[in-house]
Amino acid sequence: MTDRRVAVVGGGVIGLSVACHLAEAGVGTVLLERHGLGSGASRATADVLRAYFLGNPVSSAMAVRSLDAYRAFAWRIGTPLPMRRAGYLILFTERDQIAAFEDDLPAQQAAGVDVALVDAEEARRRNPLVGDIGLLAAAWSPQAYVSDTAAIVSGFAAAARRAGADLRTDCPVTAIDVAKGRLHTAGGVLTADAIVCAAGAWSVPLARSAGVDLPLAEPVEQELLATGPPPSRIPLPDIPITLHAASGLLVRKRGDGLLVGMGYPGPDREGWREQVRAQLAVTYPSLEGTALRTAFTGVRDASPDRTAFIGRAPARTPFFYAAGFSGHGLCTAPAAGRLVRDLYLGREPDIDVQRLAATAQRG
Structure with a gap:
């Protein structure tokens, strides 16, 4: 049994961004991915980074901030991210x-x-x-812009590891006991002070264990x-x-x-x-x-209005979720990782996160 402060479930571009932002903030972080990094929805992107999401200004605001982060990606990976x-x-x-x-x-x-x-x-x-x-x-x-999803995935992974995050692949999470802060994995039981669900199409049952209903479509x-x-x-x-x-x-x-x-x-x-x-x-x-x-x-998760769900559940063990990106995760990943980090650290987010909560009224 291993203790960590925060466990992130999901090794796609969203989970990696979350792990990277937490680790860079000095938070002890472990990431658990059922297959290889970037093997889910992150495997089937058009390599497109854009700011405009018609009818969805919340996603647009996240994408604008994310574009700024991608332009400055060199400080994380040493070389500029390819962006045509x-x-x-x-x-x-x-x-x-x-x-x-x-x-x-x-x-x-x-x-x-x-x-x-x-x-x-x-x-x-x-x-x-x-x-x-x-x-x-x-x-x-x-x-x-046309970019390179593989470079973004590997860049976030390298930066997260450099900041001290423990990234574990081929380690599926089979169940979460939020009351005790336990994650049951193929490699045994892991405990954490906080849990982040960023498991894409596999997020619904994990979130449900924390009392969170993510109304996502079937994968x-x-x-x-x-x-x-x-x-x-x-x-x-x-x-x-x-x-x-x-x-x-x-x-x-x-x-x-x-x-x-x-x-x-x-x-x-x-x-x-x-x-x-x-x-x-x-x-x-x-x-x-x-x-x-x-x-x-690649398998994708989708929310009813194609806006992601990001928030914190009132569980005994702090439980955060970032899911339902509907194929927009690459465009908004840096902002999503920063939002989860700020929620965990109790900082005031720079985007109205209440509009992203699973309990928010949308329409």
């Missing part, structure tokens, strides 16, 4: 999408997001691949697809990260092709891929007939 500015473009084909953007704009600007509405001509200038889709306007935010498998070069063999232009708002089709340039995402595959994976092929051909006609292959897969 690409910009983020959201294509609007319906009037109510534009109205929603305008209603949301003041809150986004207050969160520090640089975003503006541009006309269809400007949108096509930025992404000349866009076809005749009835484009009315687009949201444009220059605060978006879903995310799949990102990759294209080869376009059939014309004409090199693709350097397009921004682009979202087609109506379908959820997200693309970014990757090598001589594109990385493509569109929701979750569900049980009919081949049917979903056909939908992606069809939508890709409609949105970007020059890519019709381009072959698609699986690039990455």
Whole structure:
């Protein structure tokens, strides 16, 4: 039996950020990961760091702060984090999408997001691949980058270890006894003064043991697809990260092709891929007939409103949670780690954490 001050459950980018921030604050920290570091949702990201989350200014505020932290990542890992500015473009084909953007704009600007509405001509200038889709306007935010998730995971891990954190892989947590501060693992029982649940898709039963109901959807498998070069063999232009708002089709340039995402595959994976092929051909006609292959897969957790749950439970052993990031964890990980650290240390967070609590009224 080993004693630690704080035990973090989950070795994805969120759990690693939490462990890193706690250890750098001088807190004795152990992290427990069921497989390898970054092997869950962190394995299936588009390597995108962006500040703008339409309709979600809380996530945007966290992402703005996280971008600042990523730009300064060199002090943690010794070298700058790879960050290629690409910009983020959201294509609007319906009037109510534009109205929603305008209603949301003041809150986004207050969160520090640089975003503006541009006309269809400007949108096509930025992404000349866009076809005749009835484009009315687009949201444009220059605060978006293509980075390297593996470098972020390894950077947080190295910094956490350097600060004294004990990172244990292949160590699944099977149960938590919050009343006694005990974590039952494959390697035995570990006790802690505080517990942080950052287990992604596996967070619900662990949080329930502390009396916390995290209303997360059933774990879903995310799949990102990759294209080869376009059939014309004409090199693709350097397009921004682009979202087609109506379908959820997200693309970014990757090598001589594109990385493509569109929701979750569900049980009919081949049917979903056909939908992606069809939508890709409609949105970007020059890519019709381009072959698609699986690039990455990983299991994700998702909250009902796609805003993360971060907070503290009134348990006998202090219990904190950071889950439900809905695929946005990479963009918000530094801010999430700092929030959990501040909650543990009793500091005043720089974001209204009450809006992130599992008990908060959202809508």
